[in-house]
Amino acid sequence: MFRQALQFINYDKPKAFGATLGVLVAIFLIGQQAGIFIFLTSLMTSLVDNSKADIWVVNDKARDANRLGTLDMRYVQELKSVPGVDIASPLVLAGASAKLQNGEQLPVQLIGVEAPEFLLEPWRVVKGSKFGLLSNGAVSADVFDFKSIDTLRIGEPLEVNGVRSYVRTVTRGARGFGGTLMVTTINQARKLGKVPVYKASAILLTVQPGFSADSVVAAINRNFFGVRAWEREAFSRQTRQENLSNSGIGTSTFTLIIFAIISGMVIIGLTLYSAAIERLNDYATMKAIGASNAYVTRIILAQALLIATVGFAMAAGLLVAFQRGIANAGVLFNYGSMLWVGLLLATLFLSLGGALLAIFRIRKVEPASVFR
Amino acid sequence: MPEVLARLEQAKKVYRTGDTTIVALDSTTLDIRSQELVLVEGPSGSGKTTLISLIGCVIYPTEGKVFVRNIHTSGLNDRQLSKLRLKNIGFVFQNFNLIAPFSALDNVAFPLRLMGKSGREAYKEARQQLEKLGLADRGKNLPRELSGGQKQRVAIARALVANPRILLCDEPTASLDHDSLKKIMTELRNLSQEGKAVVVVTHDPRLEEYADRIIRVEDGRIVDEVTG
Ligand SMILES: Nc1ncnc2c1ncn2[C@@H]1O[C@H](COP(=O)(O)OP(=O)(O)OP(=O)(O)O)[C@@H](O)[C@H]1O
Ligand SMILES: [Mg+2]
Numbered sequence: 001m002f003r004q005a006l007q008f009i010n011y012d013k014p015k016a017f018g019a020t021l022g023v024l025v026a027i028f029l030i031g032q033q034a035g036i037f038i039f040l041t042s043l044m045t046s047l048v049d050n051s052k053a054d055i056w057v058v059n060d061k062a063r064d065a066n067r068l069g070t071l072d073m074r075y076v077q078e079l080k081s082v083p084g085v086d087i088a089s090p091l092v093l094a095g096a097s098a099k100l101q102n103g104e105q106l107p108v109q110l111i112g113v114e115a116p117e118f119l120l121e122p123w124r125v126v127k128g129s130k131f132g133l134l135s136n137g138a139v140s141a142d143v144f145d146f147k148s149i150d151t152l153r154i155g156e157p158l159e160v161n162g163v164r165s166y167v168r169t170v171t172r173g174a175r176g177f178g179g180t181l182m183v184t185t186i187n188q189a190r191k192l193g194k195v196p197v198y199k200a201s202a203i204l205l206t207v208q209p210g211f212s213a214d215s216v217v218a219a220i221n222r223n224f225f226g227v228r229a230w231e232r233e234a235f236s237r238q239t240r241q242e243n244l245s246n247s248g249i250g251t252s253t254f255t256l257i258i259f260a261i262i263s264g265m266v267i268i269g270l271t272l273y274s275a276a277i278e279r280l281n282d283y284a285t286m287k288a289i290g291a292s293n294a295y296v297t298r299i300i301l302a303q304a305l306l307i308a309t310v311g312f313a314m315a316a317g318l319l320v321a322f323q324r325g326i327a328n329a330g331v332l333f334n335y336g337s338m339l340w341v342g343l344l345l346a347t348l349f350l351s352l353g354g355a356l357l358a359i360f361r362i363r364k365v366e367p368a369s370v371f372r
Numbered sequence: 373m374p375e376v377l378a379r380l381e382q383a384k385k386v387y388r389t390g391d392t393t394i395v396a397l398d399s400t401t402l403d404i405r406s407q408e409l410v411l412v413e414g415p416s417g418s419g420k421t422t423l424i425s426l427i428g429c430v431i432y433p434t435e436g437k438v439f440v441r442n443i444h445t446s447g448l449n450d451r452q453l454s455k456l457r458l459k460n461i462g463f464v465f466q467n468f469n470l471i472a473p474f475s476a477l478d479n480v481a482f483p484l485r486l487m488g489k490s491g492r493e494a495y496k497e498a499r500q501q502l503e504k505l506g507l508a509d510r511g512k513n514l515p516r517e518l519s520g521g522q523k524q525r526v527a528i529a530r531a532l533v534a535n536p537r538i539l540l541c542d543e544p545t546a547s548l549d550h551d552s553l554k555k556i557m558t559e560l561r562n563l564s565q566e567g568k569a570v571v572v573v574t575h576d577p578r579l580e581e582y583a584d585r586i587i588r589v590e591d592g593r594i595v596d597e598v599t600g
Pocket of ligand 2: 420421422466542
């Protein structure tokens with residue numbers, strides 16, 4: 001079957017090439033869009049996903065970890081008395097402006113965390129450590145956020161909201177959705193961002209062994225007013241949903257993927273169809289000799305599968321190259337195995353769907369047409 | 373004893389294109405028997421190809437019945453009909469109809485592969501068949517690389533390879549030189565004597581000496597039938 005299919009492909013190389021290119025382009029585009037989408041959604045939820053908290057307690061109106069609002073510091077003590085709560089540690093987010101020595105200026109989001117609990121600590125640290133943040137005027141910074149700095153050094157001086165500060169922890173790829181993140185101590189964040197001592201953006205909790213996070217969440221939400229507790233995963237989901245529905249990223253990615261599938265299928269469909277039309281006489285002869293419709297259908301499907309396999313392999317290679325290339329620009333993401341499976345299914349869908357038109361035509365051809 | 377291998381019973385074929393209707397073959401009743409080489413003659417457009425296509429079940433009669441080995445063919449579905457053709461009928465088409473992407477050898481092996489023979493077996497038998505027709509060294513060539521006469525012989529090899537009881541040949545000698553013609557007609561005659569039914573459509577009077585029966589078709593009708 002595959003041997004015969006290969007002979008048909010071989011006989012009309014330009015068409016096979018066209019169809020393969022169709023698969024390649026469509027799958028590459030889908031993979032590329034999906035990769036960017038994965039990256040962007042990981043940015044949306046990076047604060048939550050990288051926290052060590054089991055539970056986030058936030059203002060009850062907050063639906064997005066990047067826009068938390070504020071809550072009262074007195075909740076910290078009250079939350080500590082809830083059965084099952086181990087650590088309760090406030091978190092302060094504050095917008096600020098950072099200015100480098102060479103004059104480059106950029107807006108940053110300060111993340112003030114309580115030491116030594118560090119329920120949200122800098123992730124993907126490449127130089128220094130979180131303990132560097134304990135020294136005076138210390139902040140963390142990410143190498144991808146500074147255009148003018150090739151190598152971000154420990155001790156790099158900068159001004160945050162006009163206050164002299166130093167980079168004590170360097171990360172690579174620890175970024176947020178809103179922009180540049182800088183982790184510092186909670187006191188430093190309050191000072192730089194002018195956040196009063198009786199306010200916090202969130203209170204992060206860990207749960208004692210033997211207690212389940214959801215029962216603690218339920219207890220808090222039953223007994224506290226003005227705040228809402230979320231399990232980390234749930235808050236991550238909520239944040240992603242909120243950002244996706246507000247930003248149009250989801251719709252635009254989805255639209256692009258749909259268009260890639262449609263155009264890929266049209267290219268493959270038309271190429272396979274015109275290849276089949278050109279070889280109509282051969283298929284009619286096969287039928288006249290005694291090949292059933294099922295047999296000629298399988299020959300077309302086998303051609304589509306061969307083309308799909310080659311197209312997918314090439315697209316996968318290009319996607320890996322794309323992923324590596326773009327990682328150098330700070331766009332870090334991983335294609336999970338689910339995505340590869342998804343792409344493979346999309347490839348099958350494209351090529352088998354594209355083959356349908358050709359199959360219908362070939363099944364309709366009468367053996368008698370060998371006489372014309 | 374000769375047996376009836378195929379039978380047309382009041383079979384009629386009408387083509388309709390737009391508002392013109394062409395009666396390609398008028399009601400015809402005809403038996404095709406084993407151990408018999410039948411020649412079908414007649415002017416161009418008289419219905420010769422239509423006649424053997426009906427016998428070969430590649431077209432359906434507009435009216436009447438077609439039997440192949442006592443099976444009434446209009447009751448069969450696509451699969452059954454394909455199988456019937458594959459097992460019982462070898463067809464040499466008027467314009468060869470070799471499968472273009474397949475080599476000569478692949479073309480000849482094709483019916484055997486369809487019958488479910490292993491690749492090794494099919495190619496061995498196909499090679500032998502090509503050898504018999506003097507094409508041993510042409511197996512790897514694509515049809516477009518072969519001369520008219522070579523294509524014709526590949527087509528004959530393909531029709532013979534699966535050893536069908538009924539052999540239908542539409543102008544099988546048109547592109548052949550005298551020697552090849554003689555060889556092939558002798559072979560066809562032998563095959564018929566061994567028990568096959570062989571039907572040969574031709575314009576060529578040289579073939580008459582090989583025939584057991586000659587049918588003359590004009591305007592879609594059998595106008596003469598001579599048993600020799
Ligand atoms: N598929 C078709 N559609 C319309 N008319 C057809 C079709 N096939 C055959 N005919 C017509 O039926 C008549 C008989 O055709 P057929 O092919 O049987 O003739 P033939 O005797 O084989 O001729 P030739 O010697 O030229 O091969 C012709 O008039 C032909 O034009
Ligand atoms: Mg004809």
